Amino acid sequence: MDQAPHRVTIREVAADAGLSISTVSRALTGSRAVLPELVRRAQDSASKLGYRADTVGRSLRTQRTGTFGLVVPDLTNPFFPALVQALEHAARSRGLSILIADTGNDPEAEAAAMNTLLDRRVDALLISPVDLEASREGLSSAASTVPVLQIDRVIDEGIPFVRVDQEAPVKALVERMIAAGCRHPAFIGQDPRIATSREREVAFAQVMSERFAGEPLRSVTGGTSPQSGRAAAESLLSRWPEIDGVVCANDLIAVGVLEHVRAGPAAQRIAVSGFDDTLVAQVLDLTSVRQPVQQLADIAIAAAADPERSALLTTRAVVASEVVFRRSTD
Amino acid sequence: MDQAPHRVTIREVAADAGLSISTVSRALTGSRAVLPELVRRAQDSASKLGYRADTVGRSLRTQRTGTFGLVVPDLTNPFFPALVQALEHAARSRGLSILIADTGNDPEAEAAAMNTLLDRRVDALLISPVDLEASREGLSSAASTVPVLQIDRVIDEGIPFVRVDQEAPVKALVERMIAAGCRHPAFIGQDPRIATSREREVAFAQVMSERFAGEPLRSVTGGTSPQSGRAAAESLLSRWPEIDGVVCANDLIAVGVLEHVRAGPAAQRIAVSGFDDTLVAQVLDLTSVRQPVQQLADIAIAAAADPERSALLTTRAVVASEVVFRRSTD
DNA sequence: GTTTGCTCGGCAAACGTTTTCCGGCTTCGC
DNA sequence: GCGAAGCCGGAAAACGTTTGCCGAGCAAAC
Numbered sequence: 001m002d003q004a005p006h007r008v009t010i011r012e013v014a015a016d017a018g019l020s021i022s023t024v025s026r027a028l029t030g031s032r033a034v035l036p037e038l039v040r041r042a043q044d045s046a047s048k049l050g051y052r053a054d055t056v057g058r059s060l061r062t063q064r065t066g067t068f069g070l071v072v073p074d075l076t077n078p079f080f081p082a083l084v085q086a087l088e089h090a091a092r093s094r095g096l097s098i099l100i101a102d103t104g105n106d107p108e109a110e111a112a113a114m115n116t117l118l119d120r121r122v123d124a125l126l127i128s129p130v131d132l133e134a135s136r137e138g139l140s141s142a143a144s145t146v147p148v149l150q151i152d153r154v155i156d157e158g159i160p161f162v163r164v165d166q167e168a169p170v171k172a173l174v175e176r177m178i179a180a181g182c183r184h185p186a187f188i189g190q191d192p193r194i195a196t197s198r199e200r201e202v203a204f205a206q207v208m209s210e211r212f213a214g215e216p217l218r219s220v221t222g223g224t225s226p227q228s229g230r231a232a233a234e235s236l237l238s239r240w241p242e243i244d245g246v247v248c249a250n251d252l253i254a255v256g257v258l259e260h261v262r263a264g265p266a267a268q269r270i271a272v273s274g275f276d277d278t279l280v281a282q283v284l285d286l287t288s289v290r291q292p293v294q295q296l297a298d299i300a301i302a303a304a305a306d307p308e309r310s311a312l313l314t315t316r317a318v319v320a321s322e323v324v325f326r327r328s329t330d
Numbered sequence: 331m332d333q334a335p336h337r338v339t340i341r342e343v344a345a346d347a348g349l350s351i352s353t354v355s356r357a358l359t360g361s362r363a364v365l366p367e368l369v370r371r372a373q374d375s376a377s378k379l380g381y382r383a384d385t386v387g388r389s390l391r392t393q394r395t396g397t398f399g400l401v402v403p404d405l406t407n408p409f410f411p412a413l414v415q416a417l418e419h420a421a422r423s424r425g426l427s428i429l430i431a432d433t434g435n436d437p438e439a440e441a442a443a444m445n446t447l448l449d450r451r452v453d454a455l456l457i458s459p460v461d462l463e464a465s466r467e468g469l470s471s472a473a474s475t476v477p478v479l480q481i482d483r484v485i486d487e488g489i490p491f492v493r494v495d496q497e498a499p500v501k502a503l504v505e506r507m508i509a510a511g512c513r514h515p516a517f518i519g520q521d522p523r524i525a526t527s528r529e530r531e532v533a534f535a536q537v538m539s540e541r542f543a544g545e546p547l548r549s550v551t552g553g554t555s556p557q558s559g560r561a562a563a564e565s566l567l568s569r570w571p572e573i574d575g576v577v578c579a580n581d582l583i584a585v586g587v588l589e590h591v592r593a594g595p596a597a598q599r600i601a602v603s604g605f606d607d608t609l610v611a612q613v614l615d616l617t618s619v620r621q622p623v624q625q626l627a628d629i630a631i632a633a634a635a636d637p638e639r640s641a642l643l644t645t646r647a648v649v650a651s652e653v654v655f656r657r658s659t660d
Numbered sequence: 661g662t663t664t665g666c667t668c669g670g671c672a673a674a675c676g677t678t679t680t681c682c683g684g685c686t687t688c689g690c
Numbered sequence: 691g692c693g694a695a696g697c698c699g700g701a702a703a704a705c706g707t708t709t710g711c712c713g714a715g716c717a718a719a720c
Contacts, residue, residue: 057706
């Protein structure tokens with residue numbers, strides 16, 4: 001109906017209140033002292049006319065947009081929606097907004113998305129980089145323009161980050177499997193160019209060399225899906241039939257492994273664990289590692305919201321995760 | 331390292347190219363003819379200096395931000411990440427960006443989020459409203475300020491929308507259950523204030539009255555989670571033990587129902603179906619309705635991206651979904 | 661009583677871009 | 691050969707806000 005609703009500007013508020021634009025601005029933002037009486041008049045006029053400051057005009061002047069760019073590799077992976085949700089809530093509670101980009105695991109799309117976000121003059125860039133190698137260049141070039149914070153996946157130690165410790169949970173998982181009788185644990189990772197998966201893989205190798213020195217390292221990597229998990233399980237088991245435990249870098253992979261295992265001979269008992277503690281893990285009684293998403297988000301937004309950029313430029317946080325033991329590792 | 335990298339402005343490009351600002355602007359955007367030679371000079375200088383037009387300045391002048399606000403009720407529900415992903419890709423392929431807000435199913439948070447987005451001067455607002463009643467006012471007030479498009483959930487027929495037909499799939503599900511021998515189908519909905527769930531509920535009642543006239547209508551509503559699905563199944567079955575089929579408004583609910591059913595006596599065969607065809611549905615062999623997320627997104631973005639606002643202001647699209655039959659309804 | 665200093669309102673500049681308007685030049689038709 | 695009509699470059703205004711600066715008023719200090 002209303003073709004041109006016409007947003008009311010600060011100019012009209014000033015006119016209505018009989019004040020100058022500057023006084024209205026100061027009265028409403030509180031950026032400088034204004035006589036209480038005038039503040040009241042400004043506020044009255046503002047609410048009477050339904051004035052809401054235009055962020056575009058403000059941004060142009062202040063050179064801050066109150067907006068963060070958030071770049072995630074794949075919303076299809078349930079870990080990321082949880083992260084996005086936590087970040088968005090934390091941001092909105094401070095009046096900040098989030099521009100989202102899903103790169104579909106493609107480094108080129110990632111680079112393009114970062115540029116788009118930079119053009120939009122985001123105050124900071126929060127990113128879970130796609131690829132340990134291919135994302136590096138784009139990341140550091142962005143970092144020279146705007147504060148950048150790596151979330152969860154860190155590929156460049158020189159750039160601020162908030163990450164999750166991967167070593168402790170992997171170790172706890174292996175120990176648990178050993179306690180349950182496993183003697184030949186194996187590992188199935190995602191693409192090794194994914195930072196977190198690579199760290200889990202390395203942690204596994206580390207634990208294995210401590211607890212099973214001399215044993216072969218039974219470890220493969222593949223895609224991030226039940227299908228590839230299933231395929232990996234098959235090839236792993238045909239190569240090393242003695243395997244009696246599988247640590248998976250991801251719940252989705254673990255689902256595929258479980259399918260394969262539960263379809264096999266009932267006598268064959270193989271422990272399985274995943275990562276991220278997603279819905280399927282709960283449904284399938286799968287032991288998994290719960291990521292401290294809320295903590296990641298709180299730290300990230302607290303850093304990114306810092307008016308001085310100092311917090312953002314120095315953040316190097318590592319938070320702990322928690323293993324949720326279930327029937328799949330009994 | 332670089333404390334103040336200093337973004338290069340069009341002014342500097344103009345100086346470098348020995349042209350006026352206006353000419354550079356026109357050369358780079360192509361908004362008016364410029365001599366080829368000068369275009370080249372402008373482009374050379376621009377890329378030499380690494381110039382990228384500042385969207386904030388541009389937005390202030392053009393009154394368009396190239397940004398959409400996207401308001402979703404809950405990213406924890408796997409349907410929405412899929413939708414967000416599809417929307418974001420469609421948007422980015424046209425150089426447009428998305429400001430996201432997750433309202434956590436709270437109408438007040440929703441209203442607040444909409445205001446924040448309006449202040450950011452989004453070109454359009456894409457929203458899946460939380461509540462059939464409580465969201466109405468905020469929605470129509472927003473609609474008087476900016477083009478609004480309801481996605482998936484529609485609560486106000488007077489405002490443009492892109493929705494999915496709910497009647498056909500519900501009907502197909504019931505028919506399938508009947509064909510499999512069911513004589514007493516029941517329905518479990520989400521909160522009835524959720525538009526889509528309500529439509530599914532109504533469609534179910536409709537089909538039942540056609541196929542089982544005189545029979546009692548076995549239908550309850552509850553939360554959106556396996557837990558509440560399980561609880562609903564229990565109360566439903568204790569009240570009507572004859573129930574032999576359950577249409578659920580959502581995969582999460584269906585998961586709870588399945589748990590309850592599969593834990594019961596093996597002889598008791600109860601067909602179960604869900605909605606959204608999420609990962610768990612595939613894993614648990616659950617019949618489900620696959621939502622045409624891609625289509626929703628394409629239509630929505632095509633409408634929202636229309637430079638004239640006409641498309642956006644008239645869109646009333648209904649797309650069809652597809653039932654994926656699996657073991658749970660055999 | 662004069663000076664100093666503080667408080668606070670208003671003018672105007674600035675943020676980076678697009679676009680209207682002006683005017684000089686060229687081209688074309690008659 | 692002259693007028694009309696394009697083409698296209700540049701100056702300047704405009705988008706909506708914040709903020710540096712000025713100066714008026716007033717209190718305090720000496």
